[in-house]
Each structure stands twice: as C-alpha cells, then as structure tokens.
Amino acid sequence: MSKNPEFVKFDKVDKSYDGKVLVVKDLQLDIAEGEFITMLGPSGSGKTTCLMMLAGFETPTHGEILLDGNIISNIPPHKRGIGMVFQNYALFPHMTVYENLAFPLRVRKVEKDEIDKKVDKALSMVSLSGFETRMPAQLSGGQQQRVAVARALVFDPAVVLMDEPLGALDKNLRESMQYEIKHIHESIGVTVVYVTHDQSEALTMSNRIAVFNDGKVQQLSNPAELYEKPVNSFVAEFIGENNTFNGEVVDIDKDKCKVKLANSEILANPISVKSKGEKTTVSLRPERALINPTDKMDNMFTGNIEEVIYHGDHTRVRLNLLGSSEFILKVPNSTSNLELKVSQDINIGWNSVDARALDPK
C-alpha cells in the first residue's frame, strides 16, 4: 500500500474563539500516512487548538480538515476513530487498567476474546503486562502515561494525537518515554500528531516538525534542517540557542553578504535578505563558532571573556564580542581544553555560511 502524503490535510483553516482574534490563521498543513509530526510552539501559538480541531473538540471557523480524503469537520469526535493521549493522561480513575484499555473496544462491540487479545498486545507493547487489575491511582506517572498511550492505540486508530503527554513527568522519565513512544511509532507505523512546547522532545522524536507562532506555521521541516537551517529569526531563536547580531546589509552577492553592525562588519549567508540597505538579524549557533580556529575562516574576531559556566559535558563561555556582551560559546569539555578565565581575550572565528542573515527582529 502506498503511503498517502495527504493523509491528514488542514486546508485553509482559521480558528477564532471570540470573533475578534484569530488563534489559527490560514493553516495549510499536510501530514503523510505513518508520519510522526510534531507541532511545536510557545503556549498560545495555536498548536493545541489545531489538535483539538483534528480531534473534533473544536470546530474550524473557516476551512476544512480532511482525513484520508474525507472532510471531517462535521463528524463528531467519537466517530472520527482518532486516538488521543491527553496532557494529564485522562485515565478513567474508576476503571482498572484492563477496563480502561477495553473501553474503546467495548464501545465498538468487539468480541470478548478479541478484546482480551488486543489489550494483552497493547499492554505488552508498553511493557505493562500483568498490570491489568491495577487502578490508575496505583500506578506511577510514567506507568499511567504508558497506559494512556496503550489505550489510544488499542483500537488501531489511523491517527493518534498526543497533547503534551510527557509534560508532567520528570526529566529522566521524560527522555526514556520519548524513545519509547518513538519506538512504538516505528514498530506499528501509525500516524502521530504530537504537540509539545519542548524543543528537544520535538527534535528527538519527530519525522517533521511544524513550528507554530502567532497562529501560523513558521517552518515545517525535518529536525536537522530545522536546527541547522532556520528560515526566520523566530525559528532560529526558538529552536536551540543562537547568537544574534542586528545590522544592515551593505553588500550582497549570491551566497555571501556583508552586514554592518554598530561598529564593525561581518560576513553572513543571505537567507531572507535580497538587497542592500535591508535590516537583518544574523543568527549563529554557539557550537559553530570556534576558539583559535586552525582552519582559515572568513569571520575572525577577538572577544573578552565575561563569564565561564561549567555544565558538566560542556562549558558555556559568555563573551563581549563586537559590541555585544551576550555572545555565547559552547566548548566541549576534554583534556585538551583551554584554561578559560574571565577577562581573558580570545580569538573567535566562524564561517559565513553558518551565519544566517534572517528577517530583522
């Protein structure tokens, strides 16, 4: 069976709650069958609203949502056949784990034997076999989370929605659950739409990430591209860390441009600037700037160390560079590490291709 690249389709969807403010603006989004897509964005960016519209708990103010080619805007939630994992798990507290998992099957009038088989399979998938008779309150947060995932998958839905499912877990558990969910997705190939505001979660798990801000998708691409090649300064800012320089383009050719800062000039990679005189924000990942580079780099400057923070696996160094005291360097910790001291002058270099000249902030 060939994968449908438009398995879920948001077609020009608008959403407004009060008739004055658009929470989602002209959303155009195609989700392929079997894909793990993450909607990432700050709170209030409209990502959860999109999920709720897909689940059927909110209706689009304008536009259509299509599932496998069928318009679903008028189908009530219980007929959509979409599994959902809620932020606070939403396990039924008065039912055992077995009853929780059997619920979607029972309402579908599945035979008892079949229910037992499916529940068994779903529980072993989340490694919770033997927990059938427990009540949700007797489970730890991570176990409850897994039950919620199993329940959303047990009736073989075409699409599973997850609304910040790991938000309530502690850091270690969250990370292991990320891998677990990713592996489940890989092994059963269900389409997953995942909502989170945690960028590392999004980068770890997804095939593609849609970065939401202000009701619009800012960038839709795979994790590597999103991190390495942000298309605008919001995405660059939101995903990972970055150093920024605000300036004006003074010279531009095909793959290089010269940006005039307050009192110096740097070379950058023109992404969203077209012509001389445009204002721009240059974004540079901290790990792309090197100390005392051995290779020749086309941006070489001297900075003064203002702060050194030890982070275990790496050291963060804050520099005063080019008139800004917010320049961050990430130096991996190794034995050959330099003795970095506050108020020491060091040479910093980076390639112009990594310095992306984006829209001005």
Next chain:
Amino acid sequence: MSSETKQILTTDGIPLEVSLKKAEKKNKIKAFLLVAPLLLFLVITYIFPIGDMFMRSVDDRMVTNMLPKTFKAMEKWENLEELPPEEVYRGFYEDYKVLVEKQEHGKLGQRLNKEKNGFNTITKRLFRQIKRNKIDESISIKDQINKIHKRWRNIEFWLAIKRTAPPYTMAKYLKGMDMYVASDGSIAQVDEDRRIHRILWLRTLEIAFFVTLFSFFMGYPIAHLLATLPMKYSNLLMICVLLPFWTSLLVRTASWMILLQQQGVVNDFFVMIGLVGDDNRPEMMYNKVGTYVAMTQILLPFMVLPLYSVMKTISPSLMRAGKSLGGTPFVAFWKVYFPLTIPGIGAGCLLVFILAIGYYITPALVGGASGTLISNQIAFHMKTTLDWSFASAMGLMLLTGVLVIYWIYNKLVGVDNIKLG
C-alpha cells in the same frame, strides 16, 4: 531473613516506640485540648439530650412509686385467674390513702385509665368513700372495695394495675407503631380505624423518598452546569442556588404559600395562559403537591452542593477521552462521568433524605391534613398533649430509622464514598 523483629533503639538506648510516644504526647494533649470544648458541647447538647430522651421514653416509674405496698403484696398474688388476695386490696387502699393526702390520686386515676378504660370512674368512687371515712379498716378491705363498683370485682382491672408495676415500659414505642400490650400480655394491633401512626411513618418515608428523587433529578443538571460553565456565569448560578439558602425557612415557605394557593400567582398564571379555567383552579397547596414542591425547592441546595463539589474535581478531559475513544456522548457520560459522581450523589441523597424525613415547618404550613408528617405528630405531643415520653419515643424511632438508612447506605455504596465537599 529472620522472622524475629528486632527492637529498634535510639542512640540513647531508649526503645524507638517509647521515644516516639513521648515525643508525640505533647502534641496529642494539645490536639485534645483544642477539640475539648467541642467535645464538651457535643456531650451537653447531643449525647445527654438523647440519653434523656431515651430515659423519658421508657420511664414508667410513676405508678411504681405511687403504689409501693400494692406491688409488694402483688408478689404473693399467685393465681392470676382469681381476684387478688386481701393483702393486695389492703396495700392498694393504704397507698391510695397516702395519695389522697398528697392530693395525687387524680394523676393515678388518669394514668390507670390509659392502661384500662374505666379506671377513672372507679378510683373516683373509692376516693369519695375514703373522704367520707366509709371504709372500716378493721374488717376485710377486699369486700368493701369490691362493693364500691362492679369493676373492682373484674380481674382485668387488677391485671392492669399489675402491668404498670415494672419501672420501664416499651408501651410508647408500641404505640408509635399502632400496637399495644393486651391484657394477656401479648402485643396486639390497635383497631384499624385508629392506626394513625403507621400511615404517618409511611407518608414520611414516601415524601422523603420523592423529595430526594425530585431534588436529584433537578439538582444533577444544575450541579453539572455549575461545574462546567465559565466562572462568571457559574458564580451567578451559584448565587441563584444559594439565595434561597440564605433566606429564612419561614419566609421561603410563606412565599410558596403565596405562589401556590388557589388565588395565588401560579394559578393566576395558569388561568392567564388558558391552561385551566378560572372557576376550576387546581389545589396545589394543603396537599402532597404543595409539600413536594416546597420541600424540593428548600432542600435542593443540599443536593446541589455535594454534587457540585464532586463534579468540580472531574477533569473535563475524561469526557473528551471517552468520546475520542469512540463512546457516544451518552456512553461517555454514563460510563465515565456518572460513575465518578456517585460519591456526590450518595452524599446529596443521604443529606436530603435525612433532612426530609425529619421535616416539620414546611409540611405543616403547606401540607394541610395530608401533609402531616411524623415530626408534626412529635411536635403535637410535645406541645398539645404534653405526652413527652411518647414524643421522645417517636423521636428516637425516627433517629433509629435514620441510622438504619445510613447503615443500608453504607452496605450498598460505602460511607467512604461519600463526599460532602
């Protein structure tokens, strides 16, 4: 591992348990002192009155104290088929003389008359004989008393006196259930046309049951709305629910009287919209309809508040989960939401039922004759007949009934499942 549990010692060698007790002692005393006033208050206002009520309801020492010689002599009265021997007559005569001197003979006559109709007449006759000094103590008292009235020769009357001998009696409780101790000592039913209490008990239960039912069906959606509406509307609705709560019970009942009477607002409205004819206004007051309407309205907050407090804690995502998993809205409600509200339903129903079963003012004012409940009967005996022991007995029966309901509820639902807020 060894099964012996080794005693854990503190570093100073004191057993841990002892040390813990010592450390907690001060806190325990403090905590007790904090609740001591309440405990004292409860003992004085609750446990003591109930104890007193119970004593009153079974107390029957009046006759026992009035006729000490009679009952002493009656111990020798063996053949109960025959009239008692001379000693009993003499003892009764002497006791009665003392009562006449103390002017308490009337009370005895009334009390014995309750036991056996006709006693009042014959004790009055005896009183007159004694007053006129017509009784000669040197000859047989038995013969002289027997001559005063033929009822003194009837063994039934002497048996009635004997029945009043024990200082405690269950008679009031039996009376509350329309039963009495017959002359042969067995428990019998009163005549059918005089069985008023049983009707009242049944009516009280019936009204309490239906009021609970109506409150539930009206309160559940209100509580649900309260729990789910946005704050600004739910606050307004909450005030609407609580407003009657803050109004005096009498005022509320009186306003129902204004609304429900035949020339009242509701009837006027029905006539205006043409539902009923002006000359054919339905009776909505002084019958059960009025009682149901007024009591349901008055007790509604007691249903709404526990339900609301439970519903407030149910996450709306549970219903959404139910729907997203394929349950129709009804299935999601019935299988997910409703079971979670059971603690609130239990608390609300129990509260309303128990309050309704002892309700007094409202049924008395809007209920008319058919609105008389057991509590009205209790009040009647407290205020009008002054039969406090009977009122106490019925009060205790009511209390027992409530405890039984509580027990049944505990068996069915489990008291742990109650959630009052």
